[in-house]
Amino acid sequence: MTELIDGKAVAAAVRARVTTRVDALRDGGGGTPGLATVLVGDDAASRVYVSGKHRACADVGMASFDVVLPADAAQEDLHHRIDELAADDRVHGMIVQLPLPDHLDPLAALDRIPAAKDADGLTTVSQGLLATGRPGLRPATPAGVIELLDAYGVELRGADVVVVGRSILVGRPVAALLLERDASVTVCHSKTRDLAAVTRAADVVIAAVGRPRMLGRDHVGPGAVVIDVGINRTDAGLVGDVDADAVSGVARLLTPVPGGVGPMTIAMLLQNTVTAAEQRLGAVAPA
């Protein structure tokens, strides 16, 4: 029997904790935490994601700032706006909505964000802090994966975990977070020989590939926990990287798509923003 992981419920619990922390900051005279988003262009899907982030801020009592640049904005214009937000005391967390138009360098833009305001946890400094095991704001989607595993009591210490995908956005940071939790981590990618043999032996499989229903019955061992990060738009609607029908009855726990990892990303973004606000307040509080 496969139990579906309820990402909406876990995300709601994270948001409730964030709301409590936002209230405590405000009641303690620390002001209102604020998240700024930077969107370049008018890509419809990105616009929807950004609106969702602003709604979520309002729901937990945070301020939000919506910066939109034209699709033909120059790299320098983008950097200038990021620098302004970095210097703005009302902004505790900030993100650049990806993907950027092709003429822009996303990593150069991300690296303008100070680590203390890096709500997506994706800058080189934040990823370096993670890779070297030091405190910092952690990448939102990977942190959401860990939150889901914790919420369902999945023991990570000593577990064999296979991550499929090695992107900077998901695969690499989720592997680093799992190492932090004492899992034995294997990272697979497009050059991996016999992927199914590797994933089938895992206690936990994390799929972050971007290929609809790529992982099937052969890829999952009996009783495994399967976290599907993939979001693929198909004629049949949104589907994950895992063939949910095929692994149903084999996996012990499985995240549905939608409703699994997806809701966690915004929840963890809010959590990072309130953490950044608390740290800033702590840093500026009189001794």
Ligand code: NAP
């Ligand atoms: P990405 O940058 O395209 O990386 C995909 C990874 O999959 C690469 O490392 C690639 O290997 C690997 N790969 C491709 N084909 C493979 C194959 N046949 N066998 C094994 N590995 C293969 O994608 P991403 O940004 O990590 O995103 C992955 C998925 O997660 C996408 O569907 C995306 O939409 C979704 N996502 C969801 C959320 C959320 O909030 N739920 C957030 C972010 C991303 P190489 O490195 O060798 O090319």
